[in-house]
Amino acid sequence: MAQDGSSQLTNVCFLASFLWLSHSLQRHSLIDQPRLSAFLLLSISGGAAFVASLFSKWLPGTDGRFDSEAALKGSQSFLPQRPRRFYLPCIIVLIVVRLEVLHRVSYDFQCSTEGIEAFLPLLLAAYRFFTHRAVFVASDELEDMWGSPLEDLKSWLMSSPIVLLFSTVLFSYGVFLLGDFTQGSTYFCSAFTDQSSYIIFLQWIGVFIDAVVIVMAWRVLSWARTTKSRLRTLSAILLAASLAASVPWTVTRLFNHRQIIGHHPFRGIGSLYIFDVLGTGLIIATLIISGALLTYDSTPLEPIAIVTFFSGVLTSFHHILSIGTYKQTSIFKPLAVLTIISVGFTIFMYASNLRSVLFVRRAFIVFLIVWMIGASTLYAYLQKTYLRRHPVDDLIYNGRVEADRWLRHASVSTTLKLAVAEYKERHHGRDPPPNFDKWFEFAQQQNSPIIDKFDRIEKDILPFWGMKQQKIRDGLEILKDRPGVGIIKIADGEASHNSHSDSSQKFILDEAVSMISKFAKHLPDMSIAINLEERPRVLVPWDDMYKFKMAATRSDFQLFPSRLHSRETGNSVAMDNINGPLKIQAESSAQPYVPAKEFRQLQTLACPPGSPSRSGVHWNVRDFCHSCILPHSQEQFLQDWPMSLDPCHQADIFNLHDFFTTPHRLELYQDLLPLFSRSKTESFNDILIPLVRPDITVEPNDLDFAQKPTTVFWQGDAHDLQTVTSQALHGGHRHRLVHLVNNASVTDKVSMLLGVGAGSSSRFRYEDTRVRDVNEPLPFQFSFTSADECEDANCQLIRNEFGLQPRSPALDNRFVMLLDSADGPPASLVTTLLSNSVPVLSSVFQEWYTERIMAWVHFVPIDIRFHALHSTMAYFTGLKGRGTGKLNGREQLTEGRREDAKWISEQGRKWAKKALRREDMEVYMFRLLLEWGRVVDDERDKLGFVIS
Ligand SMILES: *[C@@H]1O[C@H](CO)[C@@H](O)[C@H](O)[C@H]1NC(C)=O
Numbered sequence: 001m002a003q004d005g006s007s008q009l010t011n012v013c014f015l016a017s018f019l020w021l022s023h024s025l026q027r028h029s030l031i032d033q034p035r036l037s038a039f040l041l042l043s044i045s046g047g048a049a050f051v052a053s054l055f056s057k058w059l060p061g062t063d064g065r066f067d068s069e070a071a072l073k074g075s076q077s078f079l080p081q082r083p084r085r086f087y088l089p090c091i092i093v094l095i096v097v098r099l100e101v102l103h104r105v106s107y108d109f110q111c112s113t114e115g116i117e118a119f120l121p122l123l124l125a126a127y128r129f130f131t132h133r134a135v136f137v138a139s140d141e142l143e144d145m146w147g148s149p150l151e152d153l154k155s156w157l158m159s160s161p162i163v164l165l166f167s168t169v170l171f172s173y174g175v176f177l178l179g180d181f182t183q184g185s186t187y188f189c190s191a192f193t194d195q196s197s198y199i200i201f202l203q204w205i206g207v208f209i210d211a212v213v214i215v216m217a218w219r220v221l222s223w224a225r226t227t228k229s230r231l232r233t234l235s236a237i238l239l240a241a242s243l244a245a246s247v248p249w250t251v252t253r254l255f256n257h258r259q260i261i262g263h264h265p266f267r268g269i270g271s272l273y274i275f276d277v278l279g280t281g282l283i284i285a286t287l288i289i290s291g292a293l294l295t296y297d298s299t300p301l302e303p304i305a306i307v308t309f310f311s312g313v314l315t316s317f318h319h320i321l322s323i324g325t326y327k328q329t330s331i332f333k334p335l336a337v338l339t340i341i342s343v344g345f346t347i348f349m350y351a352s353n354l355r356s357v358l359f360v361r362r363a364f365i366v367f368l369i370v371w372m373i374g375a376s377t378l379y380a381y382l383q384k385t386y387l388r389r390h391p392v393d394d395l396i397y398n399g400r401v402e403a404d405r406w407l408r409h410a411s412v413s414t415t416l417k418l419a420v421a422e423y424k425e426r427h428h429g430r431d432p433p434p435n436f437d438k439w440f441e442f443a444q445q446q447n448s449p450i451i452d453k454f455d456r457i458e459k460d461i462l463p464f465w466g467m468k469q470q471k472i473r474d475g476l477e478i479l480k481d482r483p484g485v486g487i488i489k490i491a492d493g494e495a496s497h498n499s500h501s502d503s504s505q506k507f508i509l510d511e512a513v514s515m516i517s518k519f520a521k522h523l524p525d526m527s528i529a530i531n532l533e534e535r536p537r538v539l540v541p542w543d544d545m546y547k548f549k550m551a552a553t554r555s556d557f558q559l560f561p562s563r564l565h566s567r568e569t570g571n572s573v574a575m576d577n578i579n580g581p582l583k584i585q586a587e588s589s590a591q592p593y594v595p596a597k598e599f600r601q602l603q604t605l606a607c608p609p610g611s612p613s614r615s616g617v618h619w620n621v622r623d624f625c626h627s628c629i630l631p632h633s634q635e636q637f638l639q640d641w642p643m644s645l646d647p648c649h650q651a652d653i654f655n656l657h658d659f660f661t662t663p664h665r666l667e668l669y670q671d672l673l674p675l676f677s678r679s680k681t682e683s684f685n686d687i688l689i690p691l692v693r694p695d696i697t698v699e700p701n702d703l704d705f706a707q708k709p710t711t712v713f714w715q716g717d718a719h720d721l722q723t724v725t726s727q728a729l730h731g732g733h734r735h736r737l738v739h740l741v742n743n744a745s746v747t748d749k750v751s752m753l754l755g756v757g758a759g760s761s762s763r764f765r766y767e768d769t770r771v772r773d774v775n776e777p778l779p780f781q782f783s784f785t786s787a788d789e790c791e792d793a794n795c796q797l798i799r800n801e802f803g804l805q806p807r808s809p810a811l812d813n814r815f816v817m818l819l820d821s822a823d824g825p826p827a828s829l830v831t832t833l834l835s836n837s838v839p840v841l842s843s844v845f846q847e848w849y850t851e852r853i854m855a856w857v858h859f860v861p862i863d864i865r866f867h868a869l870h871s872t873m874a875y876f877t878g879l880k881g882r883g884t885g886k887l888n889g890r891e892q893l894t895e896g897r898r899e900d901a902k903w904i905s906e907q908g909r910k911w912a913k914k915a916l917r918r919e920d921m922e923v924y925m926f927r928l929l930l931e932w933g934r935v936v937d938d939e940r941d942k943l944g945f946v947i948s
Pocket of ligand 1: 800802803
């Protein structure tokens with residue numbers, strides 16, 4: 001009985017470590033270096049098994065009575081046939097092959113099928129079926145063989161290997177079906193370059209190898225005489241496998257050494273990895289060791305069946321709890337699957353004579369299962385699956401209220417006196433910078449609708465308050481002769497720049513100087529470094545930024561009147577840590593070329609510790625990540641636009657945008673340098689500045705809203721795309737969009753919010769719809785074009801994969817989709833706002849005006865994952881009478897909300913004419929440079945504009 005208890009405890013360990021592992025594997029830094037990780041994990045588990053063998057006294061199956069003697073007596077009823085000699089080397093080779101298969105599958109994970117692993121118990125049951133020996137019928141419940149028919153049935157159930165096999169088929173298949181409920185991401189498996197059937201074949205091979213390894217290891221381990229020798233054998237197997245696994249690792253490393261040499265290491269990468277390897281190694285060790293100990297009194301089938309059952313039930317619950325949302329559109333299916341799994345497992349428990357599971361008696365488990373199904377059914381039918389209002393309706397209404405509120409908040413001050421008071425109020429009591437009165441006058445002259453709200457400036461400059469002035473100037477010196485950086489000098493009220501060569505870069509500086517000249521006489525003397533490239537370049541780890549911001553808030557916010565005295569001395573300690581010798585650091589941290597993987601790692605380092613992006617790689621590109629969109633979405637739709645620009649809560653975004661999936665071919669600075677850039681993502685620390693673009697590609701047009709056809713249009717030049725990495729081809733935002741509407745496969749599905757009924761009684765409901773079916777009625781026109789000859793390999797790849805279309809003007813369409821390039825935001829956003837079209841924006845970048853434009857008021861926001869693209873556009877265009885007029889076998893009666901679209905296009909145009917003009921850029925620039933002039937001044941703490 002004690003034996004039984006401890007083996008149940010081992011079962012608990014086995015199950016717990018498995019569930020923990022499958023949960024924590026969602027995000028991992030281990031995936032970055034799969035071969036190295038495999039080697040380390042095997043070594044750690046081998047070591048742990050050895051350590052465990054030293055403590056074998058306390059582990060189950062240890063005292064002599066159960067060892068050889070017991071085995072002979074047959075009380076160890078599951079003793080398999082003796083293992084053959086070649087088993088050990090075989091196991092080791094198979095482990096290595098298995099790891100390589102896994103590696104290959106995860107490389108093209110988007111083409112894999114979910115749930116194939118659920119068939120592992122089935123393979124083990126099949127093995128048992130074919131090697132069946134009547135060893136496990138020694139049950140005391142079988143005495144009365146000729147009792148009632150019920151008893152007959154029971155005894156048949158408990159002795160027939162067919163029943164065992166059948167029950168395993170049932171619940172394995174049930175768990176496999178669960179994979180169907182998982183919503184796919186738009187990261188696609190190409191019909192042209194990928195071989196999805198090969199990947200699925202490999203998955204099957206993988207499961208098969210798993211089964212073979214498990215059976216062989218079981219036979220080897222069960223013939224070990226004591227627990228100690230069993231663990232020693234296990235340890236030897238694992239260590240030998242780790243050695244064998246180090247071979248492919250070394251080989252690939254030798255071939256890839258080009259990537260590694262010639263690079264300064266980046267700061268901060270690596271510590272996370274070690275931590276992850278250790279943690280995961282210990283969990284895997286627990287899993288393997290408890291698995292090995294379980295061979296004492298069962299075949300491998302039971303523990304693996306229990307684990308499969310549990311994870312199946314948990315996943316079913318998860319789906320049942322999502323019933324009625326866009327995540328789970330069917331009520332019936334998850335309940336049916338839960339029932340299949342439960343029935344299968346119940347029969348299994350009888351057929352394999354499993355009398356208790358994790359300390360719980362079988363009868364009670366059956367009771368729990370029945371109760372569980374009942375409760376789930378009740379829960380599911382009580383869920384509300386209809387929506388009375390379309391969520392976009394609410395979003396537009398709320399957006400409007402929010403935009404009014406924002407504008408009121410941004411334009412409180414009508415007089416200088418009020419503006420000063422308002423400034424102090426919003427800046428923790430700090431005075432406005434000197435010459436604030438001149439700025440105020442300028443802003444009023446230019447009719448700036450915004451006087452009080454410049455949050456972006458505040459945010460960008462704040463960390464520099466925590467940095468010594470000398471160090472900021474040192475930073476400028478470093479930037480002065482870096483490639484792609486222009487310097488604007490303001491001296492004696494005149495602005496000038498230093499550029500000579502490149503015409504488009506000179507254009508940017510010329511324009512900036514001409515804007516600054518209007519107010520240069522009010523600016524202190526200074527030089528600023530302008531990033532002439534499209535991409536942002538200052539990416540400081542979060543920890544450093546945190547120190548700067550802490551130092552800034554401690555020293556410079558005027559919390560107490562007596563601050564002037566305490567400041568000079570008060571902060572030097574905190575400041576010294578981060579104000580060390582900058583020059584050496586900065587030069588060593590400037591990287592001329594950053595491969596995509598490192599680039600992503602560096603960006604995650606800019607996220608606060610504990611945030612989802614920081615805690616590891618999101619490797620599962622196949623499935624949609626619901627938790628990633630949760631913070632910024634309302635159901636399916638994008639609700640909080642500013643929040644959606646922050647990559648820290650959405651680790652999956654690093655696979656889904658060309659900015660992240662392509663290498664960074666510019667110098668990147670890990671030190672806080674004072675670099676002014678046109679655009680950046682939230683992770684970067686460049687200071688945003690309004691710069692005029694040299695290349696506006698969109699011709700304005702003045703067709704009326706009513707004259708434009710109801711089409712949603714996007715076109716991109718194939719030459720702007722880099723498909724250097726496999727990730728960029730399958731996950732790049734433009735590639736995904738075009739694939740989604742032109743090349744969706746038959747099995748792709750999307751959760752659509754569809755209308756039910758018409759007129760006043762109409763309601764909405766999420767339904768699973770085939771992407772191909774719903775593409776047809778929606779007027780999407782997304783394509784790639786090629787301005788030049790399509791001759792290079794890259795362009796030809798694009799042509800084969802997506803096809804090419806002739807160019808046509810975007811603004812002729814009612815809806816204009818705006819996507820980022822790989823380097824920056826869409827160049828034509830302002831032009832589109834100014835036209836009579838509705839901008840449909842999907843972006844990860846910010847510019848100086850980003851805080852001014854409001855989602856659902858000035859433009860329609862689309863999540864970068866495009867999972868709600870169809871539902872959102874169907875709201876505006878309607879489905880009634882479009883295409884065949886039918887979807888999911890039902891006539892669609894929802895009318896388009898043309899008025900809403902028109903309203904958004906008007907709001908956008910009016911606002912762009914008012915707040916996004918060149919004059920507004922100047923007002924922004926003036927204020928930015930006043931703030932900047934103060935923060936670099938040696939006397940910055942005393943400087944301020946005080947009304948007299
Ligand atoms: C994708 O669709 C485009 C346009 O319909 C077509 O030209 C192209 O061949 C398709 N690509 C594949 C791989 O089927």
